[in-house]
Amino acid sequence: MIRNNWTKKEIQVIYEMPLLELVYRAATVHRLHNRTAEVQVCTLLSVKTGGCSEDCAYCPQAARYHTDIQVHPLMQTEEVLRYAEKAKTAGSTRFCMGAAWREVRDNRDFDRVLEMVKGVNALGMEVCCTLGMLTESQANRLAEAGLYAYNHNLDTSADYYQEIITTRDYDDRLNTLEKVRKAGISVCCGGIIGLGETHEDRINMLLTLSTLPEHPESVPINALVPIQGTPLEKNPKVDIWEMVRMIATARILMPKSMVRLSAGRAEMSIPEQAFCFMAGANSIFAGEKLLTTPNPSFEEDQQMFDLLGLEAMEAFKTAKAPKMSTLGSATL
Numbered sequence: 151m152i153r154n155n156w157t158k159k160e161i162q163v164i165y166e167m168p169l170l171e172l173v174y175r176a177a178t179v180h181r182l183h184n185r186t187a188e189v190q191v192c193t194l195l196s197v198k199t200g201g202c203s204e205d206c207a208y209c210p211q212a213a214r215y216h217t218d219i220q221v222h223p224l225m226q227t228e229e230v231l232r233y234a235e236k237a238k239t240a241g242s243t244r245f246c247m248g249a250a251w252r253e254v255r256d257n258r259d260f261d262r263v264l265e266m267v268k269g270v271n272a273l274g275m276e277v278c279c280t281l282g283m284l285t286e287s288q289a290n291r292l293a294e295a296g297l298y299a300y301n302h303n304l305d306t307s308a309d310y311y312q313e314i315i316t317t318r319d320y321d322d323r324l325n326t327l328e329k330v331r332k333a334g335i336s337v338c339c340g341g342i343i344g345l346g347e348t349h350e351d352r353i354n355m356l357l358t359l360s361t362l363p364e365h366p367e368s369v370p371i372n373a374l375v376p377i378q379g380t381p382l383e384k385n386p387k388v389d390i391w392e393m394v395r396m397i398a399t400a401r402i403l404m405p406k407s408m409v410r411l412s413a414g415r416a417e418m419s420i421p422e423q424a425f426c427f428m429a430g431a432n433s434i435f436a437g438e439k440l441l442t443t444p445n446p447s448f449e450e451d452q453q454m455f456d457l458l459g460l461e462a463m464e465a466f467k468t469a470k471a472p473k474m475s476t477l478g479s480a481t482l
């Protein structure tokens with residue numbers, strides 16, 4: 151059953167279960183709602199890099215931090231489409247374009263992004279963008295151009311948000327998500343762990359996500375990759391079991407969403423990633439870069455898929471229940 155009325159107490163009980171029990175329950179829910187051998191493969195390209203006016207404490211693209219980022223204006227459409235074709239050939243079915251903007255402006259750059267959306271759509275890929283805040287008319291224009299999904303992460307809990315970002319607030323995020331939903335675009339929304347938040351913050355973020363009127367179709371779970379020059383440069387590495395716990399809880403709360411094992415994967419071994427898939431992750435970012443941070447290559451991922459018996463999900467395929475359920479009574 152898909153529920154949008156989870157309570158904080160219920161989520162806390164799930165989140166705090168002994169880890170192996172939690173993973174077992176999440177794996178059971180996953181099998182009831184999805185084909186567990188299928189993993190969605192997405193590629194994320196930074197089409198406009200750096201120089202952002204926001205102050206997200208984890209982000210090397212914020213203009214105010216001194217990082218090694220190579221600032222780059224908006225790429226040309228042809229170049230982006232070449233990347234998209236390459237990603238498609240390598241096995242990606244979703245192509246996500248990220249621009250380091252606070253919000254979209256109605257200018258020539260936005261017109262170019264609309265061209266990119268049309269071009270990627272014409273390749274038969276699911277096209278996604280992450281461009282910052284949107285107005286209703288911008289969301290509609292993106293939808294008309296063929297945008298399939300829009301990424302706009304909540305990052306953390308409402309309570310902890312101001313410790314991480316001061317240049318906008320939580321409601322700004324929720325408002326954009328509402329506009330995306332209203333325009334008929336699929337919602338991609340998740341968060342990051344390792345920002346210095348408490349377990350309660352993680353539970354609160356999952357509460358917000360799982361009680362939205364509709365669950366986001368994609369829920370990226372990121373582990374902070376601390377970048378020199380950002381305020382969080384000295385944060386400790388996220389323990390793999392923390393990632394597994396977040397993924398498993400997200401899977402139980404939002405059974406049909408694509409739970410994406412996102413940033414931080416480059417530091418994970420194959421057995422660690424296997425545990426994340428077991429806990430219900432069914433989507434990854436593939437390709438050497440995740441915006442500006444390193445990520446495993448397509449070849450490494452193919453080897454991992456072969457080893458674990460996983461296969462890339464086709465494009466435009468919603469999560470389907472297995473034909474035959476032999477799992478009996480999953481209660482969560």
Ligand code: SF4
Pocket residue numbers: 202203204205206209210211212249250251252282
């Ligand atoms: S809005 Fe995006 S690009 Fe800008 S600082 Fe925040 S995370 Fe980085």
